[in-house]
Amino acid sequence: MGELRRALDRARQEPIGEVDYLKLKVALDVLAERLTRMRTTEKTRTVVAQPQLAESPNTTSDQRERRTSKGHGRNSAGAYTGARKVILRHSNLACGDACPECDRGRVYTQRQPKTLVRVVGQAPVEATVFEMERLRCNTCGQVFTAEEPEDIGPDKYDATATAMIAQLKYGTGVPFTRLERMEGQMGIPLPAATQWELVEQAAGMLKPAFDQLIWQAAQGDVLHNDDTGMRILRLAREPSDKRTGIFTSGIVSLWQNRKIALFFTGRQHAGENLADLLQRRAEQSSPIQMCDALTRNTPKLTNGVTILLANCIAHGRRQFVDVAANFPEECGYVLEALGMVYGNDALAREQGLDAEQRLRFHQQYSGPLMDQLHGWLKEQLSEVKTEPNSGLGKAISYLLNHWQPLTLFLREKGAPLDNNLCERALKKAILNRKNAMFYKTSNGAMVGDLFMSLIHTCELNSVNSFHYLTELQRHSSEVKRAPQGWMPWNYGETPARMLSPTAA
Numbered sequence: 001m002g003e004l005r006r007a008l009d010r011a012r013q014e015p016i017g018e019v020d021y022l023k024l025k026v027a028l029d030v031l032a033e034r035l036t037r038m039r040t041t042e043k044t045r046t047v048v049a050q051p052q053l054a055e056s057p058n059t060t061s062d063q064r065e066r067r068t069s070k071g072h073g074r075n076s077a078g079a080y081t082g083a084r085k086v087i088l089r090h091s092n093l094a095c096g097d098a099c100p101e102c103d104r105g106r107v108y109t110q111r112q113p114k115t116l117v118r119v120v121g122q123a124p125v126e127a128t129v130f131e132m133e134r135l136r137c138n139t140c141g142q143v144f145t146a147e148e149p150e151d152i153g154p155d156k157y158d159a160t161a162t163a164m165i166a167q168l169k170y171g172t173g174v175p176f177t178r179l180e181r182m183e184g185q186m187g188i189p190l191p192a193a194t195q196w197e198l199v200e201q202a203a204g205m206l207k208p209a210f211d212q213l214i215w216q217a218a219q220g221d222v223l224h225n226d227d228t229g230m231r232i233l234r235l236a237r238e239p240s241d242k243r244t245g246i247f248t249s250g251i252v253s254l255w256q257n258r259k260i261a262l263f264f265t266g267r268q269h270a271g272e273n274l275a276d277l278l279q280r281r282a283e284q285s286s287p288i289q290m291c292d293a294l295t296r297n298t299p300k301l302t303n304g305v306t307i308l309l310a311n312c313i314a315h316g317r318r319q320f321v322d323v324a325a326n327f328p329e330e331c332g333y334v335l336e337a338l339g340m341v342y343g344n345d346a347l348a349r350e351q352g353l354d355a356e357q358r359l360r361f362h363q364q365y366s367g368p369l370m371d372q373l374h375g376w377l378k379e380q381l382s383e384v385k386t387e388p389n390s391g392l393g394k395a396i397s398y399l400l401n402h403w404q405p406l407t408l409f410l411r412e413k414g415a416p417l418d419n420n421l422c423e424r425a426l427k428k429a430i431l432n433r434k435n436a437m438f439y440k441t442s443n444g445a446m447v448g449d450l451f452m453s454l455i456h457t458c459e460l461n462s463v464n465s466f467h468y469l470t471e472l473q474r475h476s477s478e479v480k481r482a483p484q485g486w487m488p489w490n491y492g493e494t495p496a497r498m499l500s501p502t503a504a
Helices: 002-013 018-039 042-047 061-068 159-171 176-185 192-218 270-278 313-322 328-350 355-382 391-401 420-436 442-460 465-474 476-481 494-499
Strands: 134-136 143-145 222-229 232-234 247-255 258-266 288-291 308-311 439-441
Touching: 002 018, 159 176, 159 192, 159 420, 159 442, 159 465, 176 192, 192 247, 192 258, 192 270, 192 442, 192 465, 192 476, 222 270, 222 420, 232 442, 247 270, 247 420, 258 420, 258 442, 270 288, 288 420, 308 313, 313 328, 313 391, 328 355, 328 391, 355 391, 420 442, 439 442, 442 465, 465 476
Parallel strands: 222 288, 232 439, 288 308
Antiparallel strands: 134 143, 222 247, 247 258
């Protein structure tokens, strides 16, 4: 970079020389290759044949292998954020001591210590059996029993056991029956019915935190929503209810630089659940709602709240991916145009642009791309270059019919491009459905929604969900009294405030 800057400075004083010309040319070629790779997504390369970039004759085999490598699978010591840390001091030296090697200098602590990582396995839950000695008098018959340890607590099942069961069941989709078999093989018999009773009891203690999470989600600036099918075996319905479907709705709310995930299972669609959520909204501003173009995802609001509707570009793009084999040239054009828009959005994230700067950036660079694409789409149908009833024609009609909500990111700051955030959240419910197949009752669905919401919210905010669920149970009375202080992003500060002598 220093050589390139000096070449540019010389070019302002005199005509550019051959050496400087070659340096600038190589830099531009590398930049063009990187931008091309960034703008063309992996799916685009898969569905539409892309020309291969010419490889430099000086490319070595090591460089070629690094470019195609998918990673070595190793993690640094800093990646083990949940590991127990043990600090080992030097046995003979301390900071400031004389160097035993040269006898002239002094040794000082380095900023980066040497690290070793040792990983051990353990059962999902463990148990300890305390055998307390009993002594009996041979004359009076009085029995004397050894005292219980003071730190074991009165409860048979610790909060960590319930948190682990909930994490495995609702965080990773392992059914209770499968957990029962695995724990039994490890010598810890824990029936599935007992596991259900534990998480049901814990759900009652965690409900104040869940209700507070719902309230905060209702204040969000951007709300993503969608739903997926689910089964409840014993679902009580009103006699007048003609619906037969059951759904799990996923809602992801963005508020104050935080992401909140909520799940609701029942007969209502995602739009109806979102309307219920917005009944709790205290803000007067209109939130942005991101969803696909299905009408059941759009809420019917009656409390005066209005929304700014944004539709998912990824759903529109998928329709061109599905017909790309039959219309490679036309689909390639659309996918490449949308790929450049996504490339601009990635650049905005890399540069750390705020919502206002991101909006101006998209208006400057993505706006012309979308205008050109809009003109091309209209031309395909108006000039009958594409049969309207063909797969390509239907894909084009989808974009044109929903063009305004699809391009909200060009008019409103903070508007997302797609609904992928909610689609990824729904994988939590889909994983549970694939493994456990169904909920038995509405109460079971409510418990699952609560734990999935808390666990996935922790994941979205890079919080240890196992530790969070444990702390909520251990401080259930404090959670009930002030749930706003027990959110995933601030619960670690609450115990410290409670123990502080200056706490109110």
